Amino acid sequence: MKTILIVDDEEKIREVVVSYLQKDGFRTIEADTGITALELVRSGNIDLVILDLMLPDLSGVEVCKSIRQISTMPIIMLTAKVTEDDRILGLSLGADDYVLKPFSTRELIARVKANLRRAQDDILLAETISYKDGDLILHPSKHEVHKCGSRVTLTPNEYRLLQTFARHPGRTFSREELIEKVLGFDFEGNVRAIDQHVKNLRQKIESDPKKPEYVVTVFAVGYRFIGGESA
Structure with missing residues (x-):
């Protein structure tokens, strides 16, 4: 049984969401x-967080950022804000989805x-995958990634993105393909949303995100993972 944390200061909203989830x-x-x-997140045993953006003490953005420092659990933002900047900010801090x-x-x-399904996608078969003499190492069985010997904390979407690339080195993916594999076929946002996830991933696995050695841009198409080899 999966455990869902509902974070909202409006009791009526919590009651409705709880009722449907329990059913x-x-x-x-x-x-x-x-x-x-x-x-509650630090206490463990939570599989997904439904997080209101407007809270009486900390903002949902602050909570999301703090959760991402300790966990890769999926986070769904509840928000009345609809601007693209709000969505990009949430995605850049680790939110996996938005519901308005x-x-x-x-x-x-x-x-x-x-x-939850995407968070439990099949992992790579190899126990360890190493690139550039250990510069970047994936440990699929542990869902861990290390860069220069230090563990890198990836959001679920960032990990799925890297996993998708690692499964198909050298293959060029369109933004639409990556949206389906990472965010799901039911994603209704702009396909450019995947660009933010790629940007976030590069910040964590590239020595110089402006000159990527792993995830390169294929002009007018999408992205390709070259595993540290020359493009």
Whole structure:
């Protein structure tokens, strides 16, 4: 049974979301403040967070950023804000999905299930995959990535993106293909959203993100993983 943390200061919203989640067989935990949410996340045993952007103490953005420092669990933002800048900010800090208020509960539950499925995608078969004499190392069985000997904390979307690339070295992926593999076929945002995830991934695995050695841009098409070899 998967455990979902619902973080919202509006009790009525929590009650509705909890009711539908429990009907679908999920275990639920509630928090009405960001501080409480972080305490619950640190206690462990949470599989996904539904996080309101507007909280009375910490902002949802601050909570999201703090969660990403300790966990790669999927985070779905609830927000009444609809600007592209708000979405990009959330994605850059590690949010996996957005649901706009007022929302359809059925849609929210569907997105919860989709994000949990993507978080449990099959891992690579190899125990360890090393690039450039250990500069970048993937440990698929542990869902861990190391850069220059230090562990890199990736969001679920960033890990799925890197995993997709590593499964198909040298293959050029269009943005649409990466959206489907990483964010799911039901993603309704702009295909350029994948650019932000690529940018975030490069910041973490490239020695110089402006001159990438792993994930290169294929003009007018998308991206290709070259594993540290020359393009």
